[in-house]
Amino acid sequence: MKTTITRLSAATLLLGLSQAAFADEVLIKAGHLVDVASGKVAMSQWIKVNDGVIISVSSQKPEVSQDTKTIDLSDKFVMPGLMDMHTHVVRGLSKNFYDGYFQSPHRAVIGGVVNAEKTLMAGITTIRNVGASDFQDVALRNAINAGEVPGPRMAVSGPALGISGGHCDANSLNHSFKEKAGGIADGPWAVRQKIRENVKYQVDLIKFCATGGVFSKGTKVGQRQYTLEEMKAIVDEAHTHNRTVAAHAHGTEGIQYAIKAGVDSIEHASFLDKQTIKLAKKYGTVLSMDIYNTEYTLAEGAKNGVPQENIDKEKQVGTKQRQSFKMAVKAGVKMVMGTDAGIYPHGDNAKQLSRMVKFGMTPLQAIQAATINSAQLLNWQDKVGQLKPKYYADIIAVDSSPLENVAVLENVSFVMKGGVVYKN
DSSP states (O other): OOOOOOOOOHHHHTTTTTOSOOOOOEEEEEEEEEOTTTOOEEEEEEEEEETTEEEEEESSOOOOOTTOEEEEEEEEEEEEOEEEEEEOOSSOSOOOTTGGGGSOHHHHHHHHHHHHHHHHHTTEEEEEEOOOGGGHHHHHHHHHHTTSSOOOEEEEOOSOBBOTTSTTSOSOOOGGGOOOOTTBOOSHHHHHHHHHHHHHTTOSEEEEEOBOOSSSSSOOTTOBOSOHHHHHHHHHHHHHTTOEEEEEEOSHHHHHHHHHHTOSEEEEOOSOOHHHHHHHHHHTOEEEOOOSHHHHHHHHTTTTTOOHHHHHHHHHHHHHHHHHHHHHHHHTOOEEOOOOBTSSOTTOTTHHHHHHHHTTOOHHHHHHHTTHHHHHHHTOTTTSSSOOTTSBOOEEEESSOTTTOGGGGGSOOEEEETTEEEEO
């Protein structure tokens, strides 16, 4: 069984409490309050917020000062902000597949600022960013926490670990360029050294590539990368430093190796079988399966310059991944919402929820994947994911019941994060 992580990195413990200025005391009148744990909806509730934290939730109007601002959401369905556990916000803003090769890493950070705001305005108040060169996501997280730019709460991985020539390596196959991604490490001691470096620069989690992938050049999407010994070293070192581990893994063998090594989550999890699902349940491994972005890639990929090689790999993966998703849901494996946002436009994250329902979940299960399950994966379950006293006031509202039609979460009309209203 994998080690339980009980502490976060120092930079993230505040979860944005260092924001430049919290809102004053706020009172929210919620017409319909969705309890994401039970699936019940309470009518006419009052949420009292002070210094970014929920003070009380009650059917009786609490005592407040004369200066307290009241927000009337009496005609809305109110619930905690959504959480996306697999994003790539730090990247350029062009849709063209190759433009990133001709832009500086500084431009990618600027793109991250824009993408973070789009994500927050869509009602995604917490994300994991899984893979960014030069610790760009660390810088963005810190800027958001300091209140310098708007964006969701972020848990970040920094450079993703990968084998030489693997999915997490640079895409160039021209040996004269001698191009190498920042997270490349081969062998048990090398991966430990790389994790120690990532921890030094204040990442919140470790991500590594256990198999090939769709958008890398020359890799087979299901082929295992890293040995079991290397994966065990990654998990042991990461857990020693109180970091969780996310493994990019499409192929069955790579998924099984990563689970046995003790990773906390499997990203993509495309080629599952009954044995692998049973293994995930045994180890308590969380699955993060991006079942929406296939639609975008197949519809828009060619227009955006995605090479045919990559589109063909997406075709190979998409149908099987959705079949695997159905199997995992039926078996009761714990799942979170992980969209791979960045492969498709940021701000469209919630489109995945309706696909999660289409392929086996109830609306409540999909919402729980994007709230309480994600909070547990982050070990932030006592601060985010529900609307309860002492939790951060990360609150969204929609016009009708998401328990009846989860697609309404694609059009969020109100967004509050940490007691600050960003959209109303």
